[in-house]
Amino acid sequence: MPPALQSATALRILFDWADLSTDDLRALCTELHIKNVRWLAIHHPDNKTRENLYRLSNVAVGPKTTINAGLFVYDSYQPLVTIGANCALAANISLIPESGPNMSELADFELVKEKLVCTAPIVIEDHVWIGANAIVMPGVTIGHHAVVGAGAIVTRDVPPYAIVKGQPAQVSQYLTPPSPSAA
């Protein structure tokens, strides 16, 4: 598709989204490069459209999950991140399933090659809440009903129902689910 038409499609998605169905959005995105679909996901003003744009750029996002603007996923557009259902992701979160220094000579250093360059999926289970500016490192699973504090750097798996915060993130307490009668 010529660049001018791609621009028109991108602008339609970004500014004229209110009457777009999920199928319309999917059809329009077939006209765009996946990098542009992801860019639109990161910056889009509408929650539902944003979540669909992540899905259309290879991030698995469960139903009823809210993703605020500025979610960066370092995945080379491969399916390396799974976000469950009913999750809440605040603004400016980074999920890093893939990590490497690109064209830097560092890529040839032994320690960097053997230890620092890595690709490992990130899994965020259902009902997780992640605070603003959190960073999730390669290979981490965040258990269901866990809370990740604002600004946390999550380097290890988070157990279900845990509240974690800090750099590196540490468990500060565990949540007790409401009893069925109180729910």
Ligand SMILES: CC(C)(COP(=O)(O)OP(=O)(O)OC[C@H]1O[C@@H](n2cnc3c(N)ncnc32)[C@H](O)[C@@H]1OP(=O)(O)O)[C@@H](O)C(=O)NCCC(=O)NCCS
């Ligand atoms: C971590 C969090 C879940 C609450 O944890 P908490 O343990 O109940 O926090 P408290 O308010 O009782 O504070 C306990 C201690 O942790 C510190 N603390 C609170 N939030 C913190 C955070 N995100 N990172 C590091 N330390 C934090 C407090 O300063 C306090 O320290 P002190 O004991 O030395 O005084 C919450 O602070 C948070 O970050 N929520 C996410 C907010 C957000 O980004 N929302 C997105 C918009 S929806």
